[in-house]
Amino acid sequence: MNRDDFPMLKNNVYYFDNGATTLKPKEVIASTVDYYENYSGNAHRGDYDISLKVDNVYENVREKVRAFINAEDASEIIFTSGATQSINMVVNGFFKHNLKKGDEVLITKAEHASLALPWFVLEKEIGIVIKYIELTNDMEVTLDNVKKSITNRTKVIALAHVTNVMGDIRPIKEISKYAHANNIYVVVDGAQSIPHIKCDVKDLDIDFLAFSAHKMLGPTGVGVLYGKYELLDKVIPTNVGGGMNTIFTSLNEYNLKGLPWRLEAGTPNIAGVIGFGSAIDYINKIGIDSISKHCAELKRYAVSKLSNLNNIDVYNPNTEGSIIAFNVRNIFSQDTAIYLNKHKICVRAGNHCAKLLKESLGINNTCRISFYLYNTKEEIDYLIKVLDNENILEESL
Amino acid sequence: MDNNLKRSIILENYSNPFNKGLIDDPNYEKVNMNNESCIDNIDIMINIDNNTIKDIRFDGEACAISTSATSIMLKELIGKNIKDALYIIEQYENMIEERKYDDAVLGEAIVYNEIYKQPNRKKCALLPANGIKKILKNYVI
Numbered sequence: 001m002n003r004d005d006f007p008m009l010k011n012n013v014y015y016f017d018n019g020a021t022t023l024k025p026k027e028v029i030a031s032t033v034d035y036y037e038n039y040s041g042n043a044h045r046g047d048y049d050i051s052l053k054v055d056n057v058y059e060n061v062r063e064k065v066r067a068f069i070n071a072e073d074a075s076e077i078i079f080t081s082g083a084t085q086s087i088n089m090v091v092n093g094f095f096k097h098n099l100k101k102g103d104e105v106l107i108t109k110a111e112h113a114s115l116a117l118p119w120f121v122l123e124k125e126i127g128i129v130i131k132y133i134e135l136t137n138d139m140e141v142t143l144d145n146v147k148k149s150i151t152n153r154t155k156v157i158a159l160a161h162v163t164n165v166m167g168d169i170r171p172i173k174e175i176s177k178y179a180h181a182n183n184i185y186v187v188v189d190g191a192q193s194i195p196h197i198k199c200d201v202k203d204l205d206i207d208f209l210a211f212s213a214h215k216m217l218g219p220t221g222v223g224v225l226y227g228k229y230e231l232l233d234k235v236i237p238t239n240v241g242g243g244m245n246t247i248f249t250s251l252n253e254y255n256l257k258g259l260p261w262r263l264e265a266g267t268p269n270i271a272g273v274i275g276f277g278s279a280i281d282y283i284n285k286i287g288i289d290s291i292s293k294h295c296a297e298l299k300r301y302a303v304s305k306l307s308n309l310n311n312i313d314v315y316n317p318n319t320e321g322s323i324i325a326f327n328v329r330n331i332f333s334q335d336t337a338i339y340l341n342k343h344k345i346c347v348r349a350g351n352h353c354a355k356l357l358k359e360s361l362g363i364n365n366t367c368r369i370s371f372y373l374y375n376t377k378e379e380i381d382y383l384i385k386v387l388d389n390e391n392i393l394e395e396s397l
Numbered sequence: 398m399d400n401n402l403k404r405s406i407i408l409e410n411y412s413n414p415f416n417k418g419l420i421d422d423p424n425y426e427k428v429n430m431n432n433e434s435c436i437d438n439i440d441i442m443i444n445i446d447n448n449t450i451k452d453i454r455f456d457g458e459a460c461a462i463s464t465s466a467t468s469i470m471l472k473e474l475i476g477k478n479i480k481d482a483l484y485i486i487e488q489y490e491n492m493i494e495e496r497k498y499d500d501a502v503l504g505e506a507i508v509y510n511e512i513y514k515q516p517n518r519k520k521c522a523l524l525p526a527n528g529i530k531k532i533l534k535n536y537v538i
């Protein structure tokens with residue numbers, strides 16, 4: 001799909017690390033450059049035309065994000081530096097003040113460090129208790145297992161919509177329904193899902209959602225925290241400063257602005273947000289459903305080709321997300337990745353920041369292929385040809 | 398040394414690493430080297446007596462370069478006194494980092510003399526040296 005739109009692809013690389021970050025289309029690069037070249041100014045500050053334009057464009061992106069995830073109101077969209085910051089803001093700005101010792105937070109062992117660690121820290125700080133929803137043999141989450149993990153002290157369920165190692169899609173809608181019936185908050189890490197599948201926060205009834213622009217064709221350093229207005233309004237700013245107050249005096253009187261600005265202290269990543277807007281336009285032009293379909297088809301194709309090779313173990317052939325976790329038999333994942341690198345193929349090796357997963361999966365490290373809209377079957381054919389080799393270890397040296 | 402020979406020395410040390418497997422012995426000092434920039438994870442234990450390295454053992458999950466480099470490094474260092482061992486490690490680091498080095502003391506470790514051509518492998522090759530140095534440094538007065 002539209003490979004000419006992606007300047008990076010001219011560099012003769014086979015890029016299969018989209019779970020880590022995606023390539024940027026010309027439009028995204030151009031809109032960022034356009035800001036720096038033609039209307040560089042701060043937001044919410046000046047009384048001159050350029051500054052006003054910045055305001056308009058910046059707030060217009062907020063509206064694009066709102067529409068993209070079908071939030072009720074644009075003030076529920078907070079721009080952050082990425083999913084990691086979004087999750088930290090929720091945990092430290094909201095849950096730290098609304099949970100108490102002994103309250104239970106349910107996560108899973110397949111979560112990314114950015115979803116797991118903020119809770120670990122909170123456990124140390126205020127004595128909440130982290131519990132793990134049991135995963136199926138395929139490392140998936142079922143509503144039944146969620147129900148089994150809930151006790152009368154469970155206050156939060158926090159999990160990825162799509163995981164970044166196995167690529168399974170969690171039944172968020174069912175989980176939310178059950179959770180809310182039991183007065184449990186639902187925090188969703190959308191870093192891997194928002195780029196790939198239609199996500200309607202109202203339909204899924206999510207309380208808080210975090211995601212990153214750079215995994216969906218946008219610039220690095222921009223992310224989103226979505227929260228239902230009445231909850232987001234209770235998030236205590238962990239960052240205070242300019243742009244988020246209405247008044248402060250030397251008597252230590254101050255007043256903070258309303259949402260969304262209260263949670264965006266300081267000069268934001270204006271260029272990044274503007275580029276993010278172009279990324280959303282680009283995705284909308286193609287259609288998120290077409291992207292899902294394309295990536296799912298690539299995954300099916302790659303899994304079937306990989307299964308024809310007798311030296312490959314695929315750990316997640318059946319998950320719906322377009323991620324493939326595999327190893328070349330008897331070869332350490334990093335050696336495989338370095339071998340592939342010699343053939344201009346980019347894949348990631350390791351535990352993919354999901355260091356608890358080995359406790360369930362029993363495998364420490366894998367190679368990960370993750371597709372996006374510009375990947376093709378021809379690229380997969382090339383990958384298969386390169387993997388069909390008995391001397392991978394030798395040639396990795 | 399020609400490339401095929403280098404390769405086969407590396408592979409031999411990867412497939413049959415020297416002194417792999419930890420033991421329970423209070424005379425050893427232990428260090429975990431969890432490579433911060435990659436995914437290798439190696440434990441190293443050293444027995445030092447009378448300023449001399451009596452024994453070194455290791456275990457862990459790591460790539461072919463880290464594992465083989467550890468195996469080779471162990472063989473070169475056992476029996477040396479602390480000062481000589483640190484000298485060897487320094488020459489090894491110089492080699493990996495493309496600085497001037499004294500190749501006379503490196504023995505089999507010379508197989509990594511072109512690893513700089515693969516920058517993403519340098520950190521793997523340096524892993525055992527960093528770990529062993531951590532322990533030896535405590536013995537330098």
Ligand SMILES: Cc1ncc(COP(=O)(O)O)c(C=O)c1O
Pocket residue numbers: 019020081082083084085112114115160162163164189191192212353
């Ligand atoms: C599932 C998941 N959550 C969170 C993150 C963190 O995203 P970022 O590093 O952009 O903050 C990632 C990125 O790797 C991810 O895959």
